[in-house]
Amino acid sequence: MKKIIVQKFGGTSVADTEKIKNVAKVVIREKENGNDVVVVVSAMGHTTDHLVKMAKSLTPNPSSREMDMLLSTGECVSIALLTMAIQAQGYDAISFNAMQVGIMTENIHSKARIVDIRTEKLRKNLEEGKIIVVAGFQGVTEDGEITTLGRGGSDTSAVALAAALNAERCDIYTDVEGVYTTDPRVVPNASKLDEVSYEEMLELAHAGANVLHPRSVETAKQFAVPMRVRSSFNLDDMGTLIVGVEKMELYRPVAGVAADLSQARIVVCDVPDKPGVAAGLFSAMANENISVDMIIQSYARKISNTNDIAFTIDTADLPKTLSVLDKLKDVIGASDIKVDDEIAKVSIVGAGMIDRPGIASTMFETLATLNINIKMISTSEIKISCLVDKSDAQKAVKALHTVFNLESDVIADVKGDLPDV
């Protein structure tokens, strides 16, 4: 039986018919490699923006059901056009929307989760030698309602299809050449990672590396689907392979450095040190659908028997957060609410740090040498994050990138070539 490769192309890759022709070539190349190919595409370029704009001109709050009906058309245009472009090159191809495949989701509009993918139609068409082009981002409920998957939806469609089909690999084609040790716009000699573990990728994604949506990586991890992030404009470069730690060739203590400049820090001052205060605070936030990232509670002051609770949120959630806190302040007995949005979260990520002591102290020393004040620290098994002044972020990223040997040529020496997959 042939190996199945799932390929995903985003909106910029299919932004016009010339680009669609290029995508057709990439697809055909994989077919010519002797593989069965299932392609997942997003809506063309600015299609979604255009549709949203029309909807908003009719009503400020369009129903999410009708938004899903509206937006799901974008991918159907892409799959038809890409299929035509592949057929024009003499290859047998067929397009399917989510309803036709049976990409079954929960009955929740605008952010449904995939619960099952029917594979009979796909397998039958692959057996007939066809290249299959599937609409990403969309799903269907048992009742025949059209849903969309929300942010990162097409990546998630691709990974879920790869899992359902037991595919060899899921290739996410994008306009960058892979996952880098840090943002190349900040550190020009950032090096592309040949491989990275799901866990590292998740931490890098959450820490502000915008290559993949965490949700697709989580799905890939859950079903052990190897993913590749690669460029549709440089096919000779194999990009970055994302796999389980156990499958990785080698560890390095730190795989990457990321900075997230979109956070704000809130300090709720002098709240009584008694049970239930933090729970009340954060459940009120959760009810408003506000994601809280770092949380630090200070030791209780002995005399006043109060402490401070500090946490970070996305700046987009700041107005909502302040409105929640305004109502809560007196209830929980806080003396003051302080806000600082001139901050950045700088993180180092690496599965290798689990076994190697001294990584955290190296990070703190590096920042101290540069006279950068650390405002908050949080750690996970494979990540250490420090909150610093926004103005210090770039300096911090560059220094950490150097001190952990992430420069381009150093990495190349250590890693060697990847085995062919």
Place this chain on the structure above:
Amino acid sequence: MKKIIVQKFGGTSVADTEKIKNVAKVVIREKENGNDVVVVVSAMGHTTDHLVKMAKSLTPNPSSREMDMLLSTGECVSIALLTMAIQAQGYDAISFNAMQVGIMTENIHSKARIVDIRTEKLRKNLEEGKIIVVAGFQGVTEDGEITTLGRGGSDTSAVALAAALNAERCDIYTDVEGVYTTDPRVVPNASKLDEVSYEEMLELAHAGANVLHPRSVETAKQFAVPMRVRSSFNLDDMGTLIVGVEKMELYRPVAGVAADLSQARIVVCDVPDKPGVAAGLFSAMANENISVDMIIQSYARKISNTNDIAFTIDTADLPKTLSVLDKLKDVIGASDIKVDDEIAKVSIVGAGMIDRPGIASTMFETLATLNINIKMISTSEIKISCLVDKSDAQKAVKALHTVFNLESDVIADVKGDLPDV
């Protein structure tokens, strides 16, 4: 039980979001009349042209299956936006594409015929008080393939839905105020017909009155669905009611005059007068999917034992026709093929002419008085068509319109008011 009204709005009626808001008002007005409302919409304005252009830039011959996948997105955009616009006015509404409703068609792409419409989902949602917005022009096969219905598709969707739901009426909203006795651009005092029979409408449609596609009228006739053609910009005008002859208030000998300027006449000269020649000729044309309109075979000349076969076709089919005839000419032994595309077919149509002698002679005399040469004549029970020089067409239409008393005020006197429907 409430009466069900099916409304259909074409592409120009939903060309932009402002127009969609206007359509929402028309829909709500019907709902406020105490009726259940099912709305069928086409793709917005130039959407279809834009999609076709993209497809053609990829390949000169896109597969009809993928064209259906592509084009069917246009109506899905319209239904979502119209539903939002209705909801924005505080009314409960829901959109369905053809797959969701179950508008079942043959498995033929780009010109499928509807074989069945599932009504459970529609009835359930109507019972819940919802206005239902359905995508026109599209269908689905038993295998879940998306099809489109071809020209006149959305009108046909609307009529078929009206038939399946046993609707009170199917209102076709358009940018004209109804069906006229002739093209008002040619005869300024052409009068709007308050009612017309299916048969007359069919002949008028075939004869070049571009208000409705004949296919939708045929479907309406088959299932006895009363149709109304009316303007979405003048709701006080009830437009034209299209019903069975037996339901009409009164007959008039001639209901309308139509001219078709898009025909060409072909004369196949001096073919042997023996059985099978005409059959061979027209089956070759049929195989190429060329529709032949008028056919006249002259009496056989006694000396040569040959005759001429003349027929008319749509000028769009002229190249294909000439290629067929080029191959056939020697086979059937014709001496020459003559083509004339400077012609026009002028027709008078009326269910009333069945019982009244003298209509044809009045037509011929009228043309003779104007010194207009009649090149071919064909008749049906309710239509008489004369082929004339294209340059004579306008003159002929005006004179016939006058001689059969179709001017605006005369008609108004004869007909009186329509009963409320």
